[in-house]
Amino acid sequence: MNSVPHATTTLRRAPVQRRSAERLTRILDACADLLDEVGYDALSTRAVAQRAGVPIGSVYRFFGNKRQMADALAQRNLERWSERVAERLEGIGSRPGDWRAAMDAVLDEYLAMKRTAPGFSLVDFGNQIPVGVRRSEPNHRVAERLTGLLSRHLGREPDEELRCILLVAVEAADALVQLAFRADPQGDRRIIAETRELLRGYLGRVLD
Template structure:
C-alpha cells in the first residue's frame, strides 16, 4: 500500500476509535425511587466494566450483563457508553461531596488539619478502589465531565468545601474564600490523582501526610 494511502487509512481508523468529545446527557432523568435505584445499579455496573475493560472494551451489553438487566433497560436511561461516562463523572463529584461531609462530621470541633486529613484519606480510598476507572475519567476522557458551572454536583462540592473553610475562618490565612476553595479542590484533585495513577515509592501513610501538609500550608499562609 502506498505510504500516503496507508497514512490516510491509519488516520481514518484512529478517528473512528475516538469518542465524540463532550459530555452527553442521559436519555431521561430518574424521578421515582425505583428509577433512581435502577440508575444506581446501572452506574455501579458501568464503573466496574470501565474499571475492568477500559473505554475500548466497555460496552452497554457488558454493563447490562454486569447489572443483571436487559440492555434495553440500560438504553432506557443512557443512549450509549459516552452518556454513562458523563454520568460517572457526576457520580464521582457526589462521592467527593460525601467524602467532605463525612470528614467534616468526623472532625466536628476539631482543627482544620484534622478535617484536611480526613478528606485526603477518604479521597485516596475512593480513587484507589477503582484506579483504571479514575484514569479513564481524569486522564483519558476528561472531556466527558460537565463544566463546573453547569454541574450541580460540582457546585455542591464547591459550596460544601467553602463552608468547611468558613467554619475554620480564624485558621485560614486567605482573604478570598472563593479562590481558596477553588485552589483546595484543585490541589486535592491533582495530588490525589497523581498519588493513585502514578504513585511514588513512599512509606505507609507518607502520601496522606504529604498531601495534607501541602493543602494546609497553602491555607495557613497569610498574605
C-alpha cells in the first residue's frame, strides 16, 4: 500500500508524476524507520534524505522542516488506518445498530498498527507530535473520519451529536491505549481489555 499524504498536509508541493510520488513514499518510509531508531528529537531532514537515498533538496521540495514531515507521516497513517477499517467494516456488512463489531474493528486495526507500523508508536495520527491549528487537532481528525466510516453501521446521520460522541470515545481510548503501551511494548492486555469495556459501556449508553 503506497498511500501518499492527504491534501490537507503541509506539503510544499504535491507530487504529480509517479516518480515524484514514489520518492515521497521513500522519504516518509525513511522518516518512519528513523523515528523508531533515534526518536523525534534526533530526527533530521538530512538523515531522512540519506536513508531514503535521495538528495536533501528532494526532502525540502516537499517539506520545510521535520515537523511538517512528521505531520505528513501522521496523515498517511490516518489514511492507511481508515482503509484497513473500511475493509473490516465491509467484511462485517452493514447492520444498523450493531456497533460493537464495528468498534472492535476500529480498535483492533489501531492496535495492529501500533504494534507493527514503523514510526507509529511515536507519531500515530499526530497525537504525540501535535501539529497544525487547534481546529485540526489529531483526535478531531480521527473522530471526523470515524463519523464518516461508522454512521451507516450505527443507523445514524453523521451529525454533530455523533461527532461529539465519537470524539469523547476517541479521546478516552487514546489516553488508555497510550497507558497500555507505556506498561508493555506490545500493549498491556488487561488495560486494553478494560479500554474495550469502557468504550462499550459508554457507547452502549448513548447508542443502544
